[in-house]
Amino acid sequence: MHSRILEQLAALEETNAVKILFACESGSRGWxxxxxxSDFDVRFVYARPASTYLSIKEYRDVIELPVDxxxxxxGWDIKKALKLFYKSNAPFYEWLQSPILYKETTDLRQTLLxxxxxxxxPRAACHHYLSMAHNTWTNDLQGEQVKLKKYFYVLRPLLACDWIAMGKGVAPMEFKDLRTTIEDNKVQKAIDELLIVKMKADEKSVWHADPRLMDWIGEKISTLRAQSAEFQxxxxxxxxxxxxVLQKYVNV
Known part of the structure; x- marks a missing residue:
């Protein structure tokens, strides 16, 4: 699959006359x-020829392939990426930390890190993560049988918000790092059991509502909503x- 991804990225560069500065995994494989x-969620940042940034012509700032x-x-144009970086865009901060890199032709990622x-x-990031966790909790985890992956779609952003609320700085991308903040051994055990099942299951698998997790998630969301309201x-x-950074990398 790695070879196929590189072929697709090379084709995108040629078709769109751009240079990909780095490409990474952004989904569950990276988490x-x-x-x-699980599919492969490949995200990248690219630069167009320098002259296009001085033109009055409008260029799209996103390149995408049909999802299969x-x-x-x-991927995003570097100017779009830097604007979102300035706004503390949580998904982009995760791209930069991804443990899976498919392509890296410059030190842009290290520069931004x-x-x-x-x-x-912290305020923008925590609100982003808490909104994700709350919406998934409300819409997808209220039945007796729920999609297995939805547990993690609540746990990961919830733990990211908890990380930030604890004053630990930028939330790491990987779930194994985020879960180190959990002090309740019953919750840790429940997550261990869930991970074992998840690794062997498919994306459509369902699981029962686990009271160890359901109670903890509900309480944690309430606590973090109160804490995040105090962020400045x-x-x-x-x-x-x-x-x-922009001026440097549009000339690569």
Whole structure:
């Protein structure tokens, strides 16, 4: 599959006359709880020729391929990516931390990793993660039988928000790191059991409502909603460093 992904990325570069600066895994494979039939969520950042950034012509800032059962590939123009980085966009901060890299032709990712703490907004990130967790909890985990993967779609963002609320900084992408904040051994055991099943199951598998997790999730959401309401906005930060990044990498 790695070879197929590289072929697709090379074709995108040629077809769109762009250079991919880095490409990574952004989904369950990167989070660390893929099912047997999980697709590959490939995300990338690209740069167009430098002259196009000086043109009055409007260019699309997203490149995407039609999604199939195996591959989901799309990427952002570097200018779009840097704007979202400035806004502390949580998904993009995860891309930068992904343990699975498919392609890396520059040190853009390392450059942004070094700037991440400076531009990070705990308030924006926590609100993003808490909204994800609450919506999935409300819409997908209220029955006696629920989709197995939905447990993790609540647990991961909830733990990311908890990480931030504890003052630990940028939330890591990988689930194994996030779950280190859980002190309740019963919850840890329930997650261990769930992970074993998840790794052997497919994306459509269902599981019973586990009271150990359901009670903990409900209480944690309530606690974090109260805590996140106290977060202050990040003060304005100069964009000079990101302008310099843009100017450097559109000339690669």
């Amino acid at each position: 660390g709880f893929a099912s047997t039939d 059962e195996v591959l989901d590939i799309n 070094s700037l991440m703490d400076h531009y990070y907004s 906005d990040r003060p304005p930060i100069a964009i000079d460093s990101l302008d310099a």
